[in-house]
Amino acid sequence: MKLVADRYPNNAKPYVVIGITYQKLKFYEDAVAALKHAIQIDPNDATPWIAVGVIYIEQEEHDKAVGACRQAVKIAPDNNFAWLQLGHAYFAKWKFADAGVALQQAIRLNPETKGAWGCLVACLGNLRSGSRELLTSSALLAKNTLMDYPEHQEAWLVLRLTHDLLDRNSDLVSYCESATKERPSSYEAWFALAIAEMRQKRFDQSIAACRKAIELKPDAWQVLGDIYMAQGKHDDAIAAYLEATRRVPDNSGAWADLGDVYRKQSKWDEAIIAYEKEAKLSRNDNYPLYKIGMVYMERGQRDKAHEVVSRLEKSGSVIDQSLAKELANELQSGP
Numbered sequence: 001m002k003l004v005a006d007r008y009p010n011n012a013k014p015y016v017v018i019g020i021t022y023q024k025l026k027f028y029e030d031a032v033a034a035l036k037h038a039i040q041i042d043p044n045d046a047t048p049w050i051a052v053g054v055i056y057i058e059q060e061e062h063d064k065a066v067g068a069c070r071q072a073v074k075i076a077p078d079n080n081f082a083w084l085q086l087g088h089a090y091f092a093k094w095k096f097a098d099a100g101v102a103l104q105q106a107i108r109l110n111p112e113t114k115g116a117w118g119c120l121v122a123c124l125g126n127l128r129s130g131s132r133e134l135l136t137s138s139a140l141l142a143k144n145t146l147m148d149y150p151e152h153q154e155a156w157l158v159l160r161l162t163h164d165l166l167d168r169n170s171d172l173v174s175y176c177e178s179a180t181k182e183r184p185s186s187y188e189a190w191f192a193l194a195i196a197e198m199r200q201k202r203f204d205q206s207i208a209a210c211r212k213a214i215e216l217k218p219d220a221w222q223v224l225g226d227i228y229m230a231q232g233k234h235d236d237a238i239a240a241y242l243e244a245t246r247r248v249p250d251n252s253g254a255w256a257d258l259g260d261v262y263r264k265q266s267k268w269d270e271a272i273i274a275y276e277k278e279a280k281l282s283r284n285d286n287y288p289l290y291k292i293g294m295v296y297m298e299r300g301q302r303d304k305a306h307e308v309v310s311r312l313e314k315s316g317s318v319i320d321q322s323l324a325k326e327l328a329n330e331l332q333s334g335p
Contacts, residue, residue, distance in 0.1 A: 191217075222241065
């Protein structure tokens with residue numbers, strides 16, 4: 001670092017490069033030192049502030065992360081990546097409303113900002129009270145995005161989520177109907193229409209829209225299964241989920257849904273096979289294993305269920321420990 005200082009005493013860029021390199025190597029103290037030196041040389045460059053914010057996020061120093069990212073957006077209000085990191089910093093503090101506002105700004109500046117839509121969805125899903133304003137503005141942002149990017153999958157997801165949380169599925173139906181008339185080949189519009197109609201319990205219309213979506217993309221077979229499940233038509237749901245797994249074999253959600261409906265019908269072997277398929281596709285998630293344990297318990301194989309508890313307990317994951325405790329409690333309270 002001294003060599004760089006001797007060669008470039010008034011150039012901030014080499015220090016930024018050094019800082020980001022140290023960050024990637026997880027030498028955080030050296031990284032922050034280099035980046036702060038860059039800031040001293042050029043206090044009007046947002047890049048080192050963003051990098052410092054990212055480091056603090058990684059170190060779980062959330063207040064410092066917010067401070068660094070706020071400084072970055074103050075210097076460069078048109079930098080979508082600065083707003084994205086500010087959103088991440090607020091999210092880490094569980095300040096979901098503040099995070100949502102920052103993420104919205106990142107998306108306004110660039111709808112293709114990687115990670116912004118997904119984090120916004122997580123914010124909306126975690127909001128509890130006083131969230132109507134953010135939900136409404138997120139719905140509007142999604143609609144504005146879809147004007148320029150009519151097949152933007154994440155924007156459609158935000159639109160569906162916000163209308164559901166606002167209990168405005170009837171409005172979503174109207175919007176989707178207009179979209180399908182303007183763009184009859186829009187998979188996302190037919191898909192959203194199918195879900196909105198299902199939430200309105202207008203199942204015939206939902207199935208019709210879903211079959212239109214299926215003509216465009218086989219992924220919608222899973223939603224057709226969901227519609228049949230909402231009607232209590234388990235055999236039809238199984239047929240749809242099986243078709244979904246045949247068309248898209250690596251769709252872990254379809255295997256999970258298939259296992260759930262088999263379990264409702266007490267088809268234990270079939271349920272375990274489906275959950276095992278789900279487990280293989282969800283490598284870092286042991287929830288399918290927990291469900292297999294529940295199947296063993298429900299079919300009376302308590303010894304095998306206890307084996308699942310032991311496997312979950314041996315995991316270092318806090319989530320797995322919680323699942324093990326829940327399954328153990330079910331076994332203790334069961335017959």
